[in-house]
Every structure is written in C-alpha cells, then in structure tokens.
Amino acid sequence: MFDSDICKKKDGSPLKTYESEYEAQEAIEYVKRQHGNEHVSYKCSRCGYWHLSPKERQTPNHKSYCLDSNGRTKQAYPTYEAAKRRAEIIFDEKGIELFVYHCDQCNEYHLTHNQY
Ligand SMILES: [Zn+2]
Numbered sequence: 450m451f452d453s454d455i456c457k458k459k460d461g462s463p464l465k466t467y468e469s470e471y472e473a474q475e476a477i478e479y480v481k482r483q484h485g486n487e488h489v490s491y492k493c494s495r496c497g498y499w500h501l502s503p504k505e506r507q508t509p510n511h512k513s514y515c516l517d518s519n520g521r522t523k524q525a526y527p528t529y530e531a532a533k534r535r536a537e538i539i540f541d542e543k544g545i546e547l548f549v550y551h552c553d554q555c556n557e558y559h560l561t562h563n564q565y
C-alpha cells in the first residue's frame with residue numbers, strides 16, 4: 450500500500466493505493482475487522498492501481514421496515530441532519546411542514562406530520 454500522488458481525496462490528502470486487487474481485498478478485510486465498516490475496491494482509471502471506497506447504502510435514504518398509519522413503509526434517514534434536510538426540501542417544494550423523530554424500532558429517523 451502506498452499513498453497516491455495522482456489521486457487525492459476531496460480534502461486533498463492522498464488516496465491509499467494498492468498494487469493489486471488481492472492487496473486491496475486484504476485491506477478491506479482489515480478495515481472491516483478493525484472498524485466494522487464495509488468497503489469495496491475498484492481499479493482506478495487515472496492511476497491504474499486499486500483504491501477502496503466506502504460501501505454506501507444504495508441511496509442515502511431508504512425504505513425502513515416501519516409502516517405508517519396507511520400500512521406503507523416509511524422513509525428512514527440514518528441521521529437527524531439527513532431527515533431535517535429532507536423535511537426542509539419538502540417544505541420548500543410543497544409547503545408541508547414535517548417533523549423529525551427518532552424511531553426506536555429501526556433506530557433511524559422518520560418524518561411525521563404530527564409534532565410529538
Ligand atoms: Zn487512482
């Protein structure tokens with residue numbers, strides 16, 4: 450593993466670079482054991498070596514298993530900020546005021562019309 454001098458992160462620090470997919474795969478296993486977060490490796494078209502990138506959820510917000518009063522699945526947001534931002538967008542677009550609350554069942558955040 451070495452620091453790339455071609456490829457940089459958004460903050461300007463060098464990306465960790467692996468010479469082979471095998472080496473990148475080992476790093477993924479290591480990070481998973483140490484920190485418990487999942488990464489994927491990809492072959493970089495700029496430098497020709499391998500980097501890791503965090504394995505994100507498919508979309509920042511996703512369907513939880515929680516149902517609303519109509520029996521439909523609710524949108525869940527992983528952080529208060531994400532839910533709040535979404536509520537602001539909905540307010541701007543539709544003029545509907547929504548409140549963020551933390552859900553004990555899925556341990557994420559939902560939006561509701563009712564203020565608790
Ligand atoms: Zn690269």
Ligand SMILES: [Zn+2]
Nearest residue numbers: 515552554555
């Ligand atoms: Zn929930």
